[in-house]
Amino acid sequence: MTDPEDLAARVRDGDVRIHELEDHADYDTAAEARRLIVERETGADLEAVGDYSFPAEQAEPNIENMIGAAQVPMGVVGPVPVHGGAADGDHYLPLATTEGALLASVNRGLGVIRAAGGADARVTKNGMTRAPVFRVDGVAEAAETVEWVEDNLETLREAAESTTSHGELLDVEPYVVGDSVYLRFAYDTKDAMGMNMATIATGEACEVVEAETPASLVALSGNLCSDKKPAAINAVEGRGRSVTADAVIPGELVEERLHTTADAIAEANTRKNLIGSAKAGSLGFNAHAANVVGAAFLATGQDEAQVVEGANTITTMDTREREDGTTDLYASVSLASLEVGTVGGGTKLPTQAEALEVLGLRGGGDPPGSNADALAEIIAVGALAGELSLLGALSSRHLASAHEDLGR
Numbered sequence: 001m002t003d004p005e006d007l008a009a010r011v012r013d014g015d016v017r018i019h020e021l022e023d024h025a026d027y028d029t030a031a032e033a034r035r036l037i038v039e040r041e042t043g044a045d046l047e048a049v050g051d052y053s054f055p056a057e058q059a060e061p062n063i064e065n066m067i068g069a070a071q072v073p074m075g076v077v078g079p080v081p082v083h084g085g086a087a088d089g090d091h092y093l094p095l096a097t098t099e100g101a102l103l104a105s106v107n108r109g110l111g112v113i114r115a116a117g118g119a120d121a122r123v124t125k126n127g128m129t130r131a132p133v134f135r136v137d138g139v140a141e142a143a144e145t146v147e148w149v150e151d152n153l154e155t156l157r158e159a160a161e162s163t164t165s166h167g168e169l170l171d172v173e174p175y176v177v178g179d180s181v182y183l184r185f186a187y188d189t190k191d192a193m194g195m196n197m198a199t200i201a202t203g204e205a206c207e208v209v210e211a212e213t214p215a216s217l218v219a220l221s222g223n224l225c226s227d228k229k230p231a232a233i234n235a236v237e238g239r240g241r242s243v244t245a246d247a248v249i250p251g252e253l254v255e256e257r258l259h260t261t262a263d264a265i266a267e268a269n270t271r272k273n274l275i276g277s278a279k280a281g282s283l284g285f286n287a288h289a290a291n292v293v294g295a296a297f298l299a300t301g302q303d304e305a306q307v308v309e310g311a312n313t314i315t316t317m318d319t320r321e322r323e324d325g326t327t328d329l330y331a332s333v334s335l336a337s338l339e340v341g342t343v344g345g346g347t348k349l350p351t352q353a354e355a356l357e358v359l360g361l362r363g364g365g366d367p368p369g370s371n372a373d374a375l376a377e378i379i380a381v382g383a384l385a386g387e388l389s390l391l392g393a394l395s396s397r398h399l400a401s402a403h404e405d406l407g408r
């Protein structure tokens with residue numbers, strides 16, 4: 001049966017479940033039937049939602065109960081001048097957002113960085129984590145379990161890596177709380193963001209832990225991972241890529257293009273991003289790193305919920321005196337836990353793959369991992385540009401007027 005009206009009627013009559021429509025029709029017809037059901041029950045018109053540009057079947061690994069697609073406007077900023085460990089040269093960065101003024105701001109910051117000769121960027125740590133929680137009888141069994149894990153990393157590595165041809169187990173960090181034992185597994189997941197890969201590999205390793213120790217698995221994710229929640233452990237230890245970008249901006253460029261001074265930006269950064277964030281109890285000591293991380297994630301097919309970890313960013317802005325008496329601005333961002341991939345997840349979907357192509361980073365890198373490293377470095381430079389521009393706007397008191405002009 002391939003008629004959407006008939007399919008919708010069968011769902012209404014209870015003959016077919018709404019999430020099983022793909023068993024009875026092709027994927028696009030199933031989505032159309034679902035739209036009919038939802039339209040009739042809610043009175044909403046789903047014409048725009050149904051006007052998507054790719055075969056629904058292509059999204060099969062990414063969504064259940066598909067009715068169409070949410071379309072977010074995508075723009076481009078740059079070129080981004082990056083001197084990175086993996087990324088080098090000028091890259092246009094696609095960003096998808098609904099916040100007017102955001103791309104203008106990042107574009108302005110990139111123009112400043114470009115005029116200053118570009119930004120350096122490096123991935124300084126890489127490890128996607130999964131931390132299962134086990135039940136033990138008490139502290140004696142907890143210690144026995146931890147000792148076994150520490151003595152048998154090779155055995156755990158063999159089990160975990162049997163599930164993947166790309167992933168490598170880097171470390172297992174044990175934590176004990178009463179009769180709970182948490183094992184934080186960290187993997188080099190190469191060009192994949194790696195959450196599925198790390199979860200599957202850790203599941204295999206957990207079977208060995210249960211067979212060899214008194215510990216009994218309670219949950220494959222015990223929240224010390226920590227995925228998609230604000231967590232100090234990610235800000236301190238890192239998760240995914242830890243990446244830093246910096247640039248020195250000549251004082252005259254700050255004045256010409258940001259309409260303020262290096263001193264004023266440094267002061268705004270200290271009082272806002274450092275002291276203000278500390279007083280607020282924030283994990284993010286930055287202005288809006290999440291803006292660039294989120295927009296780049298939507299454009300390139302990353303898991304949008306992991307913007308939470310991307311916000312674990314510290315921005316520093318300091319003045320540097322030159323011999324001629326003028327003052328430059330040293331600017332940096334350090335993203336502790338940027339979780340990105342160029343294979344897997346949403347990266348294969350058509351618009352997302354095209355966005356990765358714009359960056360020259362679609363698919364696996366050579367060597368494996370280099371494309372995801374490069375993506376992390378480019379996003380970090382984009383975040384640095386956003387910080388420079390917003391701090392400039394705040395220092396020159398242009399934030400409200402910018403959003404009056406562009407954001408509404």
Ligand SMILES: CC(C)(COP(=O)([O-])OP(=O)([O-])OC[C@H]1O[C@@H](n2cnc3c(N)ncnc32)[C@H](O)[C@@H]1OP(=O)([O-])[O-])[C@@H](O)C(=O)NCCC(=O)NCCSC(=O)C[C@@](C)(O)CC(=O)[O-]
Binds near residue numbers: 107108390398399
């Ligand atoms: C809006 C500007 C850039 C104007 O700034 P301006 O200096 O008046 O702009 P301009 O017209 O002189 O142009 C300067 C450059 O900006 C770029 N630019 C300029 N306009 C465009 C445009 N339409 N499209 C693309 N790029 C644009 C472009 O690079 C241009 O150079 P050019 O190419 O002309 O040589 C500036 O006032 C600004 O950056 N304001 C800050 C806005 C901002 O950062 N908003 C971010 C969101 S705020 C938020 O979400 C978080 C928050 C604030 O709540 C977090 C917190 O608590 O801090």
Ligand SMILES: NC(=O)C1=CN([C@@H]2O[C@H](COP(=O)(O)OP(=O)(O)OC[C@H]3O[C@@H](n4cnc5c(N)ncnc54)[C@H](OP(=O)(O)O)[C@@H]3O)[C@@H](O)[C@H]2O)C=CC1
Binds near residue numbers: 164194346
């Ligand atoms: N399971 C979970 O708990 C969670 C899942 N997610 C979801 O997980 C998905 C992302 O998981 P992820 O593991 O990244 O992606 P996928 O599950 O899509 O797997 C990617 C696979 O691509 C293969 N691959 C091919 N080339 C490369 C390369 N160069 N580098 C690395 N791997 C390569 C690997 O296969 P092989 O391993 O065989 O080598 C890898 O496992 C997203 O959809 C996200 O939303 C998010 C959070 C939690």
